[in-house]
Amino acid sequence: MATVQQIRRVQRADGPAAVLAIGTANPASCTDYYFRVTNSEHHADLKDKLKRICKKSGIERRYAHLDEELLGAHPDFTDRALRTLDARIDMASAAVPELAASAAAKAIAEWGRPAADVTHLVFSTYSGRKAPSADLRLASLLGLRPTVSRTILSLNGCSGGGRALQLAKELAENNRGARVLVACSELTLIAFYGPQEGRLDTILGHGIFGDGAGAVIVGADPVDCIERPLFEMVFATQTTIPETEDEITMRLMKGGLDFHVSIRVPKLLKSNIERCMIDAFESIGISAEWNDLFWAIHPGGRAILDHVEQLLGLGVEKLAASRRVLREYGDMSDATVIFVLNELRRRRARGEEVAEWGMMMAFGPGITIETMVLHAAGSLKEN
Numbered sequence: 462m463a464t465v466q467q468i469r470r471v472q473r474a475d476g477p478a479a480v481l482a483i484g485t486a487n488p489a490s491c492t493d494y495y496f497r498v499t500n501s502e503h504h505a506d507l508k509d510k511l512k513r514i515c516k517k518s519g520i521e522r523r524y525a526h527l528d529e530e531l532l533g534a535h536p537d538f539t540d541r542a543l544r545t546l547d548a549r550i551d552m553a554s555a556a557v558p559e560l561a562a563s564a565a566a567k568a569i570a571e572w573g574r575p576a577a578d579v580t581h582l583v584f585s586t587y588s589g590r591k592a593p594s595a596d597l598r599l600a601s602l603l604g605l606r607p608t609v610s611r612t613i614l615s616l617n618g619c620s621g622g623g624r625a626l627q628l629a630k631e632l633a634e635n636n637r638g639a640r641v642l643v644a645c646s647e648l649t650l651i652a653f654y655g656p657q658e659g660r661l662d663t664i665l666g667h668g669i670f671g672d673g674a675g676a677v678i679v680g681a682d683p684v685d686c687i688e689r690p691l692f693e694m695v696f697a698t699q700t701t702i703p704e705t706e707d708e709i710t711m712r713l714m715k716g717g718l719d720f721h722v723s724i725r726v727p728k729l730l731k732s733n734i735e736r737c738m739i740d741a742f743e744s745i746g747i748s749a750e751w752n753d754l755f756w757a758i759h760p761g762g763r764a765i766l767d768h769v770e771q772l773l774g775l776g777v778e779k780l781a782a783s784r785r786v787l788r789e790y791g792d793m794s795d796a797t798v799i800f801v802l803n804e805l806r807r808r809r810a811r812g813e814e815v816a817e818w819g820m821m822m823a824f825g826p827g828i829t830i831e832t833m834v835l836h837a838a839g840s841l842k843e844n
């Protein structure tokens with residue numbers, strides 16, 4: 462008769478969890494219509510503020526599911542005082558898993574194994590308020606098996622990608638043979654409003670947030686000749702900055718998702734992230750020079766990247782992956798860090814980033830800091 466310890470040993474994977482494949486997707490249309498379609502041309506001061514934020518944002522393009530045609534059919538979305546949450550949730554309930562499915566299909570194709578080999582699904586979105594939720598719809602769109610073990614993370618905001626990847630790491634390392642699909646999918650339609658005096662968060666949101674989905678396959682002990690690890694997931698932690706509950710908030714109201722991002726966020730992160738990084742590397746007994754690492758920092762805004770770069774004395778190329786994702790897509794909340802990992806692996810494949818060890822960080826309401834130490838696996842390949 463086997464002992465419980467022996468059973469546990471057999472249940473656990475031998476090696477560390479690794480990112481085995483990455484896919485991303487965005488809606489087709491770009492967002493450049495805000496003041497025109499919200500009939501707000503008369504808000505000259507807010508228009509100027511949005512221009513100032515856009516100019517300083519480091520963003521050139523963003524994508525949105527809510528295009529002019531859809532908004533034409535739902536003009537009430539511009540007024541946060543109207544009861545539009547149900548209509549927004551209905552729209553998001555269909556579109557969020559569909560966008561996730563486009564990203565996941567690319568990740569599964571790169572992975573090289575059938576979708577039915579996925580054993581666990583971790584889905585993060587702030588757009589849900591329904592059960593069964595987007596994870597089940599995604600499982601059905603992809604043809605995952607009925608025994609797939611699903612977890613949905615809701616309202617984790619921009620740190621949701623980091624949380625989902627950490628959960629995937631734990632699942633993969635504690636269940637021999639597990640293959641975890643992580644999917645993060647966000648559509649800003651849930652929080653789309655016309656400009657309003659005194660609601661500067663809306664202007665900030667329309668300056669920097671965009672729609673996107675990211676998917677990652679995570680597993681330990683890769684199968685030879687089929688699975689090719691990109692990044693090994695070596696160590697992960699979550700930290701909450703004390704007394705910052707009110708700095709980033711999200712709340713579902715009758716008129717949509719009400720969010721607040723305080724102007725203090727970049728400085729609060731600057732004062733707290735280095736401790737998380739030092740603690741992470743000390744826990745695994747590795748001493749790291751910050752410029753010797755590769756970096757996957759959540760680009761929640763240009764100011765955040767500037768603060769991190771300045772604090773750690775990073776060379777200009779070190780945050781290039783985060784800056785490129787910010788420039789091309791904006792802040793897509795929890796999906797963004799997956800885009801950064803995808804960009805990093807492209808840069809590695811082109812020889813533009815050669816560091817062996819790396820740091821991934823995502824930030825969200827709490828203020829929560831998700832930290833993961835990564836190790837670049839040897840067999841990097843282009844998408």
Ligand SMILES: CC(C)(COP(=O)(O)OP(=O)(O)OC[C@H]1O[C@@H](n2cnc3c(N)ncnc32)[C@H](O)[C@@H]1OP(=O)(O)O)[C@@H](O)C(=O)NCCC(=O)NCCSC(=O)/C=C/c1ccc(O)cc1
Pocket residue numbers: 510513514517518519618619648649652661662665666670709711720722723724725726727761762763764765792794825826
């Ligand atoms: C690109 C920014 C916005 C501006 O650049 P800057 O170098 O700071 O420039 P300025 O200091 O001149 O600021 C330009 C204007 O932006 C204004 N601003 C500067 N942060 C702010 C501010 N949080 N509020 C509202 N005005 C501001 C600032 O007051 C100023 O207004 P004005 O004097 O009238 O020109 C920069 O501050 C920046 O990158 N901020 C980081 C934003 C940030 O904290 N992101 C992390 C959290 S993201 C997050 O939680 C997402 C939640 C989310 C929720 C819903 C969704 O659908 C999707 C996502």
